[in-house]
Amino acid sequence: MSSGPAGSVPSLEEARALARRHGLTSLSARPGLGRYLAQLWERRQFILTLSAAQGAAKYEKNRLGQLWSLLNPALLIVSYYLIFGLLLRTNRGVDNFIAFLSIGVVLFGVAASVIRSGSKAISSNLGLVRALRFPRAALPIAVGLTELYTAWPAFALLLVLTPVTGEPLSWHWLLFPVAVLLQIAQLTGLALLAARIVNASRDLANFIPLMIRLTRYTSGVFFSIAVFAAQFPAVVQTVLTYQPFALQLELGRQALLAEYPLLLTSWLASGAWAVGLLVVGLVVFWRGEGTYGRG
């Protein structure tokens, strides 16, 4: 048993053969993608627990608690209405601007929050990463689910506010949860990408707020892309309309507002983004497994 370094140390090949004979698993090699996804699936309860806990913790320190997840978007809607609806008059071409703006503010708030927390998914959970071995993709995935836990009061606000502004009830409303799920899927893919990028270079974390700001002003939160982009070449219009953030808001509006008829292309494009971003996000993140939280 006591084989000092002077003694015969088995070579790497001999060690590998020994491990294989006894069915030991490698801790150093990154598992294959299939195995990795299986491991993630095995930890699904862990991911749910983590999301619920982080959701509950989000407003825990405030006296008003989860009321803030209602108050924050409500106050934001009011201030945006004062600035864009009354002062800058960006409501051209929109009949029900209050409902239009509310959907934009709430859904973009979800997007901003997931990307912001997703980019910090590793760095804000170093305690877990340094202590426990589990597929790290669980962390950015939990960020997306956490948002579902915290944002439901804001969704409820939309469902109350929209009929108050005079929108007729319609079966289209049943598509709103689908729109939200597609959005969360896309955002989870982006969160996985952001987590990998920021982990590779902390400097890039500084660009995240900039990116969020840029998309906030180009995704039609408080103006109609169709109206404002009409002056640009067709290719610019297409990019502005079919980028994922604009589509997320568009889907929400198609589900809730009568003036936005359902367009199959929007939903198909959104579905394609959801699948594409999730796959790319998972693969890119998986390739960095083993580098997270090192040092």
Add this chain to the structure above:
Amino acid sequence: MAEAEPRPSVIVSHVDVVYRVFAGSGPGGGRRPGRRVREIRAVKDVSFVAHHGESIGVIGRNGSGKSTLLRTVAGLVPPTAGEVWADGTPSLLGVNAVLVRQLSGARNVYIGAQALGLSRARVDEVYDEIVEFSGIGDAIHLPMSTYSSGMAARLRFAISTAAVPPVLVVDEALATGDRHFRARSQERIERLRDQAGTVFLVSHSAATIRSMCDRALWLEQGALVMDGPVDEVVAAYEAAADRLPGRAATKEPSVSGVERWSGGSRYHTSAMVSRHGTPGRRDTVLLTSGAELALALSAVPAATKVGAPVLLTAPGRLMPTTRKELTRLHAHRVVLLGGPEIVSDEVVSSGVDAGLSVERVAGDDTVSASLALHADVRADDQVDVVYLVPHQHVEAALVAALTARTTDARIVLMDPQGSTSAHEELLERVRPRQVVVVADGEEVAPSLLAQFGRLSVEGAERLLIPSPEQAAVEASAVFAPEQVGVVIISSAERAAAADAVTATAVASLVDAPLLLVERDEVPPATHTELERLQPSHIVVVGGPMSVSLAVRQALAGYVRPVEPPPDDDVDL
């Protein structure tokens, strides 16, 4: 042939771990934005095979790569070269035990256990046992950011072992916590080994490794020097450490959050504590004999009242370290307690030679010196309590000095066999609210107690000495955890009384809680109080002979973890 070999639980083969460190601005103030990457080879070509039922200690000096190697064994740090195999997923218990700090202990139990692979239903089953084992109590519902590192480590240990991991890696975590928890956690580790688990243990203490492991790995600068039966390896390690006196054997490793203030003698310690405790200038300094500790203690409340540090001097001469400290303090007035019988004239003359103005408070014996110190106290000073302490009873004086901290009090020594007329004269003059006699009925008769009682507003009572540890804990109760930064720790051992005196004086002066430990143990009452206070920093007064390294390491478990800066989510 394959049938004959025992089944391994961990195989580490030719493992290298290289860290890339982004060097900040270079020494010459260079602020080049380029990536200046430095590579550190923390583990170099380490190979070993561990088997089921083995417990393996890892020894080596600070920075020898022990922790990195174990994090690699736990699958948390992938090796740069070489490979690691394990039978199942190893579980690591590190010094940093908090999982998600903003969440409650209860939620952390679920997160931690599920991350280890337990199902939700299984966690429901073992939840109560985990909480019970950790001894966290109702605090389980508070966020882990409020836990001391010892509490966090206990909870982590309970979570990690609830899953019965095939391989458990313990990195110093058992140093924290009290005797009771240590014993129970050792029991669990034994049980784990019996169930064919493998345990890896990193510890500074060769004794811990000897008692808990049957095999040891010795690392030196990242390389494996020796691997074999624990006794052989530890003996070789200790022999090597002895050959390098200046480095491993005599130099105590640093313990994060727990500073030690001590010098080569009680006088050096006293001077050093004064230097750290009162870094600025002080108008008045009280100089008192280090050979008369009861007298020194009796002066603590009076000195604290005027903001004067208490320095111990050798009775025969003014030692250079003491003189240097007196000069550094720029004291206008050095009050020397006692006549030439207590502190020789040589001390005065060396002080005067050093340009100090030394003022003697005369008194042929300690009782009269202590009375003389209080000669100017009047009823106008509104002294709350006067403690009367038998002059030869250092422990009673220590209890009095600790208890006196909670009120405006004075301590006066008395000779139970001698005359007390001077004390009665003093009480008549001071008119305290209360007199407290720190002695039992045999030492100070009830009739005398009654006589003192008549000279105070509310009468006299006895303080029957609890242990000094207990007195310190009771006096510490006035501190609220949120206002406590540093906690001062000293030894309750009789042989270390001089350090306790120094500690009491500085704690009173800087208004910090003072708690006492034994040389090799944190007593239960002190343990509970430290958990309540959760200091941000601990100062140990006295050397390793009065407070051992093991206790100092255990004290680190009570230090409140550093709060990370809040996230700023400004974005519009």
